[in-house]
Amino acid sequence: MAELIGVVEALWRYPVKSTGGERLDAVEVDGRGLAGDRLYAVRDGDGKLGSGKNTRRFRRMDGLLRLSSRLGGRLGAPELFDPLGTPVADPDAFLRAYLQRPDVGLAREDEVSHFDQLPVSVLSTATLDWVRRAVPSAVVDERRFRPNILLRTPPGTPPFVEDEWFGRVGRVRGGVALAFIRSSERCAMTGTAQPGLPHAPEILKAVARAHDTRLDALAEVARPGRLRVGDAVALA
Known part of the structure; x- marks a missing residue:
């Protein structure tokens, strides 16, 4: 039962x-x-994914949790919001300035799982x-x-x-x-x-x-x- x-x-x-x-x-x-969960991640030049910890797949990038995101219709590209909840016009440029890392950008999941x-x-x-x-x-x-x-x-x-x-x-x-x-x-x-x-x-x-x-x-x-x-x- x-x-x-x-x-x-x-x-x-x-x-x-x-x-x-x-x-x-x-x-x-x-x-x-x-559908669409963790479909994107912040990826650096070494292929590691932005996270709250360092592992074989992940790199700690402090400050990501102060940002937020939502997906466009039909699982389109995500919209990124700054710590005040304001939409970011250019996510890659914003992330490079915000994280002070010139090698980061948004990446869609490929053969490396984001989970x-x-x-x-x-x-x-x-x-x-x-x-x-x-x-x-x-x-x-x-x-x-x-x-x-x-x-x-x-x-x-x-x-x-x-x-x-x-x-x-x-x-x-x-x-x-x-x-x-x-x-x-x-x-x-x-x-x-x-x-x-x-x-x-x-x-x-x-x-x-x-x-x-x-x-x-x-x-x-x-x-x-x-x-x-x-x-x-x-x-x-």
């Missing part, structure tokens, strides 16, 4: 990796994830509310954790309930199905300042103490379709 785990409260897409995203009422979901891990991140309101209680001094909302889907869970749902979904499939009737795999390992980016959210390193410390820096449920797309705010999600 299917188990209702929640209702989609918010949908987020991040057209340019590591910048602020756009909140949607509905979105197509395909094998890659939410840190898996394509879809789902966060429960039960876990988000726990963070608010654990760190009352911080301003907390879902943007700290950059989920694609914020799921409104039933009253009394325990925090970190996402762990119970791993190995199962969340389904929307007649629509999308997501195969839950594991959780994200969080980094200092959770406490990084962004518009409306001041610097708050205590958030990562609280998550590390309580849950080994892990938070959310990462998923692959088991069945594509259209996803809408208000859709009920049940575990198969």
Whole structure:
């Protein structure tokens, strides 16, 4: 018997990796994830992608989270906004001046994936509310954790309930199905300042103490379709 785990409260897409995203009422979901999510990134002359950390694929570029982006119609080129929310006329020129790097520019995904891990991140309101209680001094909302889907869970749902979904499939009737795999390992980016959210390193410390820096449920797309705010999600 299917188990209702929640209702989609918010949908987020991040057209340019590591910048602020756009909140949607509905979105197509395909094998890659939410259509247009992380489709673009800031790429440097070495081919590394702008991020909040340094890895084999990524290069830390401080300040990206203060920017935001949205996609044009039919997944056209993204529109980039400066820290005050003003549209940028020439994204490449702006990024070079803003980051003080002459070798950067916007790049569409090719053979190198723009995703840190898996394509879809789902966060429960039960876990988000726990963070608010654990760190009352911080301003907390879902943007700290950059989920694609914020799921409104039933009253009394325990925090970190996402762990119970791993190995199962969340389904929307007649629509999308997501195969839950594991959780994200969080980094200092959770406490990084962004518009409306001041610097708050205590958030990562609280998550590390309580849950080994892990938070959310990462998923692959088991069945594509259209996803809408208000859709009920049940575990198969």
